[in-house]
Amino acid sequence: MISRRERVMTYTLLAxxxxxxxxxxxxxxxxxxxPSSTGAIDLGSLQWSNFVAAWREAxxxxxxxxxxxxxxxxxxxxxxxxxxxGYAFGVLSVIGEKLLFPLVLIxxxxxxxxxxxxxxYDFLSYHLxxxxxxxxxxxxGMGISFGAFWMRTAFRAVPGSLGExxxxxxxxxxTQLWRVYLPVARPAVLTLVLLSCLxxxxxxxxxxxxxxxxxxQPITLGLGxxxxxxxxxxxxxxxxxxxxxxxxxVLSFVFQRQFVRGxxxxxxxx
Amino acid sequence: xxxxxxxxxxxxxxxQSPAAVRGRKRRRRSxxxxxxxxxxxxxxxxPGIILYAIVVIVPVGQGVWLSFFNWNGVTTATWAGLSxxxxxxxxxxLRAAVEHTLYFIxxxxxLPITLGLLxxxxxxxxxxxxxxxxxxxxxxxxxxxxxxxxxxxxxxxxPGGPVNDMLRVLGLGxxxxxxxxxxxxxxxxxxLAGTWAxxxxxxxxxxxxxxxxxxxxxxxxxxxxxxPVREFFTVTLPNLRGPMSVVLALTMIGAIRLxxxxxxxxxxxxxxxxxxxxxxxxxxxxxxxxxxxxxxIGVVMTLVSLLVVLVIVKVAEGRAE
Numbered sequence: 001m002i003s004r005r006e007r008v009m010t011y012t013l014l015a016x017x018x019x020x021x022x023x024x025x026x027x028x029x030x031x032x033x034x035p036s037s038t039g040a041i042d043l044g045s046l047q048w049s050n051f052v053a054a055w056r057e058a059x060x061x062x063x064x065x066x067x068x069x070x071x072x073x074x075x076x077x078x079x080x081x082x083x084x085x086g087y088a089f090g091v092l093s094v095i096g097e098k099l100l101f102p103l104v105l106i107x108x109x110x111x112x113x114x115x116x117x118x119x120x121y122d123f124l125s126y127h128l129x130x131x132x133x134x135x136x137x138x139x140x141g142m143g144i145s146f147g148a149f150w151m152r153t154a155f156r157a158v159p160g161s162l163g164e165x166x167x168x169x170x171x172x173x174x175t176q177l178w179r180v181y182l183p184v185a186r187p188a189v190l191t192l193v194l195l196s197c198l199x200x201x202x203x204x205x206x207x208x209x210x211x212x213x214x215x216x217q218p219i220t221l222g223l224g225x226x227x228x229x230x231x232x233x234x235x236x237x238x239x240x241x242x243x244x245x246x247x248x249x250v251l252s253f254v255f256q257r258q259f260v261r262g263x264x265x266x267x268x269x270x
Numbered sequence: 271x272x273x274x275x276x277x278x279x280x281x282x283x284x285x286q287s288p289a290a291v292r293g294r295k296r297r298r299r300s301x302x303x304x305x306x307x308x309x310x311x312x313x314x315x316x317p318g319i320i321l322y323a324i325v326v327i328v329p330v331g332q333g334v335w336l337s338f339f340n341w342n343g344v345t346t347a348t349w350a351g352l353s354x355x356x357x358x359x360x361x362x363x364l365r366a367a368v369e370h371t372l373y374f375i376x377x378x379x380x381l382p383i384t385l386g387l388l389x390x391x392x393x394x395x396x397x398x399x400x401x402x403x404x405x406x407x408x409x410x411x412x413x414x415x416x417x418x419x420x421x422x423x424x425x426x427x428x429p430g431g432p433v434n435d436m437l438r439v440l441g442l443g444x445x446x447x448x449x450x451x452x453x454x455x456x457x458x459x460x461x462l463a464g465t466w467a468x469x470x471x472x473x474x475x476x477x478x479x480x481x482x483x484x485x486x487x488x489x490x491x492x493x494x495x496x497x498p499v500r501e502f503f504t505v506t507l508p509n510l511r512g513p514m515s516v517v518l519a520l521t522m523i524g525a526i527r528l529x530x531x532x533x534x535x536x537x538x539x540x541x542x543x544x545x546x547x548x549x550x551x552x553x554x555x556x557x558x559x560x561x562x563x564x565x566x567i568g569v570v571m572t573l574v575s576l577l578v579v580l581v582i583v584k585v586a587e588g589r590a591e
Binding site: 038 | 426
């Protein structure tokens with residue numbers, strides 16, 4: 001049914017699109033391996049030591065430590081809070097739910113610009129600006145809406161009879177959550193963890209506003225500072241850029257399917 | 271934005287004990303059932319709702335309040351009434367920012383949707399082998415950190431970068447320039463970088479709904495002698511209204527809120543030729559504080575974003591009936 005001409009057209013167009021997407025990435029990858037600071041591409045002599053040099057010159061050790069502390073704390077604490085909130089809304093129900101649930105949902109549609117300015121001045125008065133606690137707190141608060149909504153949906157899909165059976169066996173609400181509901185909802189938790197990693201690691205704006213002290217800045221800001229200072233050393237800058245994006249790329253390869261599904265459902269978060 | 275997800279949690283009644291089914295029925299009728307312990311629920315919700323209040327709800331209220339004042343961030347604020355709002359369109363930086371946003375909607379929303387549709391259709395064609403690989407490649411920019419995307423495109427557009435190299439090879443060396451430093455070209459150059467970064471997501475969203483279009487529909491138009499183009503307009507496109515509204519809302523909000531890419535490449539320059547509302551907000555709030563004005567920008571951006579979502583949802587629902 002499908003003509004030969006149509007097939008040739010399809011492959012040609014696809015090849016053009018794919019090359020268009022890949023070209024900038026491949027170019028920067030070769031830049032990163034270039035022996036010359038102008039980034040002149042020389043496939044004859046790939047200089048892998050650029051990655052080490054970039055790491056050292058950009059002071060990435062400190063930035064990476066900050067990124068790991070921030071992302072790790074946000075993912076662990078945020079997931080626990082999301083599980084508790086989702087359990088409250090999805091299984092237990094909450095006093096004032098008719099008011100509280102829509103209030104939480106609105107957060108899905110609020111852009112950060114709605115609260116970033118007062119948030120900064122609030123944090124200034126609590127002495128949280130420039131600290132790990134401050135940026136972690138901000139990420140956690142912003143993640144509540146999606147986390148609660150996501151885990152509520154997951155817990156509601158768990159057959160109520162399971163919880164009922166556990167209750168008859170004498171399990172309290174706490175035991176039911178961790179022993180009955182959570183194991184069933186594990187795939188949803190994995191997706192939430194991946195999304196939380198992605199959002200926190202990739203964040204630039206929130207950290208730019210709340211963390212001016214380089215000792216506590218995440219690696220995205222480190223890259224920004226590096227590109228400001230070292231635009232002349234293109235090979236090192238490109239190597240640094242690749243180092244920053246590597247952890248998420250690796251995660252996305254390992255958890256390919258969950259990642260795509262997560263990004264699809266998670267993108268409703270504004 | 272995705273009401274079906276909220277309204278229809280999977281209901282599985284089959285295989286449940288009669289007691290549970292009864293409990294469910296009771297719950298549905300009265301809203302209070304066997305698993306429901308509302309006071310306990312509040313206890314579980316407490317940490318989340320407190321964090322949310324501190325970071326989001328209270329500051330949103332403060333933002334509205336601040337927008338009625340003149341404040342430099344240090345000395346005492348003075349009442350400004352509505353002046354932070356009324357000056358909006360006469361302010362040259364903001365006016366430019368709003369114009370750029372309209373322009374960016376083309377590059378961050380309309381173009382990615384078009385390219386996303388094209389790639390979705392192409393990779394769904396049954397004659398294509400390796401569709402999965404093509405999709406993985408096209409999706410790749412989605413997993414790259416925005417700060418890195420800025421570095422990548424800065425390199426591509428540099429005076430000695432590949433775009434200019436190519437122009438020189440083609441004998442068009444006269445056109446070569448530092449694209450991001452050019453008053454006319456910086457804006458579309460950033461726009462194209464945005465298109466590149468966004469269309470993979472559009473594609474994946476379209477692909478996932480195209481798979482649920484009944485195959486017979488395609489066969490029917492093909493039997494009628496339709497080519498791929500007519501097939502697209504009569505079968506594929508009309509069946510993509512749902513994802514279309516989601517993608518439209520997402521990408522438009524992305525265009526309205528654009529910051530990282532601009533801040534890390536041009537900082538809104540040269541001059542104010544690539545400035546965006548969030549860049550203005552950032553500068554007014556933190557660099558050179560006119561906090562009231564920054565807060566007003568935040569309030570207006572919030573209202574515009576909510577309005578965009580509402581209109582798109584309403585239009586999509588109206589069409590579906």
